[in-house]
Amino acid sequence: MKLFIVRKVLEANAKIADEIRRKMICSDTLLINIMSSPGSGKTALLETLIPRLQKRGVRVGVIEGDITSTRDAERLQPLNIPISQINTEPFGGDCHLGTEVILPALEPFDLEKTDIIFIENVGNLVCPAEFDTGAALNVVLISVTEGEDKPLKYPLMFRVCQHALISKIDLLSVLDFDVEFLKTNILKINPKIKISEISSKTGKGIDEFIDKLIRFSGKDDIAKSKC
Amino acid sequence: MHELTIAENIIKMVELEVGKRKPDQKIRRIVFQAGRMNAIIPESLTFSFDTIKKYHANLAEAELVIQILPITVRCQSCGSESTIDEPEFSCQHCSGTEIEMLSGSEMFVESIEIDEE
Ligand SMILES: Nc1nc2c(ncn2[C@@H]2O[C@H](COP(=O)(O)OP(=O)(O)OP(=O)(O)O)[C@@H](O)[C@H]2O)c(=O)[nH]1
Ligand SMILES: [Mg+2]
Ligand SMILES: [Zn+2]
Numbered sequence: 314m315k316l317f318i319v320r321k322v323l324e325a326n327a328k329i330a331d332e333i334r335r336k337m338i339c340s341d342t343l344l345i346n347i348m349s350s351p352g353s354g355k356t357a358l359l360e361t362l363i364p365r366l367q368k369r370g371v372r373v374g375v376i377e378g379d380i381t382s383t384r385d386a387e388r389l390q391p392l393n394i395p396i397s398q399i400n401t402e403p404f405g406g407d408c409h410l411g412t413e414v415i416l417p418a419l420e421p422f423d424l425e426k427t428d429i430i431f432i433e434n435v436g437n438l439v440c441p442a443e444f445d446t447g448a449a450l451n452v453v454l455i456s457v458t459e460g461e462d463k464p465l466k467y468p469l470m471f472r473v474c475q476h477a478l479i480s481k482i483d484l485l486s487v488l489d490f491d492v493e494f495l496k497t498n499i500l501k502i503n504p505k506i507k508i509s510e511i512s513s514k515t516g517k518g519i520d521e522f523i524d525k526l527i528r529f530s531g532k533d534d535i536a537k538s539k540c
Numbered sequence: 541m542h543e544l545t546i547a548e549n550i551i552k553m554v555e556l557e558v559g560k561r562k563p564d565q566k567i568r569r570i571v572f573q574a575g576r577m578n579a580i581i582p583e584s585l586t587f588s589f590d591t592i593k594k595y596h597a598n599l600a601e602a603e604l605v606i607q608i609l610p611i612t613v614r615c616q617s618c619g620s621e622s623t624i625d626e627p628e629f630s631c632q633h634c635s636g637t638e639i640e641m642l643s644g645s646e647m648f649v650e651s652i653e654i655d656e657e
Contacts, residue, residue: 315653318557322549322572322647408542439579440542468627469577469645501628504637 326444329412333419333447339540340424343530344432346448348470350463351436353454354480356385357513359431363392365516365523366429374430376418378410385433397421409440412447429526438463442470450529456481457488461495464502471502476509478522483512543581546647547588550604551596553649558598562654567602569653575609575644582606611644 321327337344347355356379363373374395379385386398397418399410410432422430432448434441451474455463458481464471471477477499479492496508507525511518554570574580585606593599613629614621617636629639 314562314656315651316557316561317651318553318649319651320553320557320649322546322553322649325549325552407545409545411545440545443542443578444545465627467579469579472577472629472641472645501630504630504639 323444326412329416330445330447333412333416334449335540336419336424337430337447337449340427342422342424342427343429343450343526344446344448345429345450345452345526346432346434346441346446347452347454348434348438348441348474349436349454349456349480350438350459353436353456353459354513355433355436355454356388358454358478358480358511358519359389359433360392361513361516361519362523363389363394363431365519367392367394369523369527371527372426372428374422374427376410376415376430376432378414378432378434380407380435395422395427408435408437409444410434410446411444415446429530438467438470442467442473450475450526452476452478454478454480455495455499457484457490457492457495461491462498464495464498468502471499471506474503474506476507476525478518479508479510481512481514482510482517483515543584544588544592546580547585547592547604550589550649551592551599554599554602554652555596557649558652558654565598565654567599567652567654569603569605571605571607571650571652572647573607573609573650574647576611577641577645578647580606580608580647582608607650609644612642613644614640614642616640 349355366373375389376397377386378399380399383398386396389396399414399418432446453470453474499508509518509522550572558565586604589604593602610623612623615631615636616638618634620633622632630637
């Protein structure tokens with residue numbers, strides 16, 4: 314006997330993601346999911362970005378999804394912000410963060426007193442793209458030490474993100490990297506994505522990215538009526 | 541690597557669906573569909589599925605059939621629908637960039653075959 318069911322395999326994850334989104338809208342907290350290959354500069358971005366947000370009076374928290382160690386969370390300690398560390402597994406662990414770990418990781422935050430929570434996702438360009446975290450904004454980093462054709466190899470990642478950050482641009486002078494070609498490839502996958510060039514080392518492009526975040530965060534008034 | 545999580549989700553869903561209708565039935569076959577965008581490695585999914593099915597009595601002999609579906613899109617400007625083979629999301633007819641994905645980026649359990657009584 315054949316039962317036709319046609320149900321989405323990740324619907325359980327999606328349901329919790331919607332619950333997280335509602336929670337965030339109601340507490341006026343912007344949840345931002347940062348994804349990239351290992352080493353593209355997610356933690357370095359947070360190290361540079363967060364003090365600048367704090368200077369502008371923005372209250373920040375981080376969910377640290379580096380699941381192999383607590384090293385990234387330790388790097389962020391000096392910022393004196395609440396950090397929620399997803400359980401670690403010294404020899405690998407999962408390849409993505411599902412909402413079953415994000416939801417409990419949100420527990421420690423006082424959402425009413427938090428404006429932005431960043432999720433540093435697991436360094437991986439395939440799997441995290443598949444799992445909705447409930448974030449309002451998905452950001453992908455791609456560094457200039459990676460290939461210009463990365464977006465074509467990992468299209469889903471660039472489809473699910475609203476913002477792409479080309480990182481480590483301070484290294485451009487010593488590399489043979491074609492930023493315009495990378496941008497063309499990103500836009501092939503997602504013509505609506507916003508692209509910024511940043512260096513977490515020199516700070517170039519970071520304030521412009523913050524301006525975009527702040528503009529974005531003001532957008533949720535309509536959804537809020539549903540709280 | 542997300543194939544393991546996907547295999548777990550497939551098994552959970554199948555047990556739930558079968559449990560609702562015919563609990564304790566042996567499951568013969570599960571048809572799973574994913575889009576090309578999902579970047580599923582079938583060998584890896586099969587391996588994951590075969591590894592964990594052993595822990596589920598009514599799934600121990602189940603076969604997972606994996607079907608990979610093409611990416612189909614509709615242009616919001618001219619309304620034309622097409623299947624794309626290259627990761628390039630602009631309209632082949634009017635070069636519009638408002639492209640809606642109709643299929644090819646979602647994963648489903650399509651059907652489950654259980655033993656006849
Ligand atoms: N020159 C330069 N180096 C950078 C920049 N951003 C990050 N790096 C370096 O790149 C390496 C990796 O940076 P991380 O911030 O740890 O990268 P990540 O994405 O958090 O890595 P995982 O958490 O392991 O996935 C470190 O050695 C950083 O110092 C940048 O803007 N310029
Ligand atoms: Mg990191
Ligand atoms: Zn068109």
